[in-house]
Amino acid sequence: MVDLTVVILTKNEEKNLEKCIQSFKGIAKHFVIIDSFSTDETLNIAESFGADVIQHKFENHAAQFNWGIANANITTTWTMKIDADEELTTELAEELDHKLDSLPQDVNGIILRRRVYFMGKWLRHGGKYPELLLRIFRTGHGMSEMKMMDEHLIINDGKVVTFDKDMIDNNNKDLEWWINKHNWYSNKEVLDCQMKADKQNAEETVSETTTSFQAKIKRFIKNHGYYSLPKFFRAHVYFIYRYYFRLGFLDGTEGKIYTFLQAYWYRFLVDAKMYECEKTGRKMEEQGELKK
Numbered sequence: 001m002v003d004l005t006v007v008i009l010t011k012n013e014e015k016n017l018e019k020c021i022q023s024f025k026g027i028a029k030h031f032v033i034i035d036s037f038s039t040d041e042t043l044n045i046a047e048s049f050g051a052d053v054i055q056h057k058f059e060n061h062a063a064q065f066n067w068g069i070a071n072a073n074i075t076t077t078w079t080m081k082i083d084a085d086e087e088l089t090t091e092l093a094e095e096l097d098h099k100l101d102s103l104p105q106d107v108n109g110i111i112l113r114r115r116v117y118f119m120g121k122w123l124r125h126g127g128k129y130p131e132l133l134l135r136i137f138r139t140g141h142g143m144s145e146m147k148m149m150d151e152h153l154i155i156n157d158g159k160v161v162t163f164d165k166d167m168i169d170n171n172n173k174d175l176e177w178w179i180n181k182h183n184w185y186s187n188k189e190v191l192d193c194q195m196k197a198d199k200q201n202a203e204e205t206v207s208e209t210t211t212s213f214q215a216k217i218k219r220f221i222k223n224h225g226y227y228s229l230p231k232f233f234r235a236h237v238y239f240i241y242r243y244y245f246r247l248g249f250l251d252g253t254e255g256k257i258y259t260f261l262q263a264y265w266y267r268f269l270v271d272a273k274m275y276e277c278e279k280t281g282r283k284m285e286e287q288g289e290l291k292k
Helices: 017-022 042-048 061-071 090-102 175-197 213-224 233-245 248-280
Strands: 002-010 028-035 052-055 078-081 086-088 107-118 131-138 142-144 153-155 159-169
Touching: 002 017, 002 061, 002 090, 017 042, 017 086, 028 042, 028 061, 042 052, 061 142, 086 090, 090 159, 107 153, 107 248, 131 142, 131 153, 131 159, 131 213, 175 248, 233 248
Parallel strands: 002 028, 002 078, 028 052, 107 159
Antiparallel strands: 078 131, 086 159, 107 131, 142 153
């Protein structure tokens, strides 16, 4: 067993939570569920696995996670963030079991490789694999950067290493939920952009700390490349890049649906809401938690 606490943020995750916890195959010492008042079977599932459950009103993902690690009394050497719709492969569980507790003392962060599944299909192309994410840190040395969107875990001292095996993002909820979630995300992204324009948000937190190099590059390209292009046109360009140049079409029907919705529809929706806000002088409100 690894000296590891796994922290999971939840709201109505009965369809995902069990497979997430079971994927650790008993190697983690402690599970902490930071729940924003679920109304389904999430809490019963968590408690059946012996997880500690703390409920807290949701503001945003970064604030919820940082509140959780500050209030959960984590005493293990390592802390890991995983979403309820994510899970470890058997190979990654074994790698954690063999490597984590033997890392040098100057290593404070671990980057993991993530596969994304959509409608049950592994998206190997279109720039989706592998996603490199800092997800494990030496307790007390990491936190989430405080951003509305695309927040990453960061460490302020020590080294990071990258493990070889994959974790999986495989949400069991349906397409209606996915669309509703991304409509919610689009409001958050518009607010994030408005806050940057008002100089109320530290734009490049991730570049000043230690996290995945891939995350830094993506952040830079998004802020200084994608958003420098004209509204609406950039959604066309991004879809073409992902679907044709990054070979998203090789992922079949699921890849076509995902790339169109995520790289075109969602990006176009963000631009449409930005245009509406600029035209009407509207300030996007804080979004709170996803309602459905």
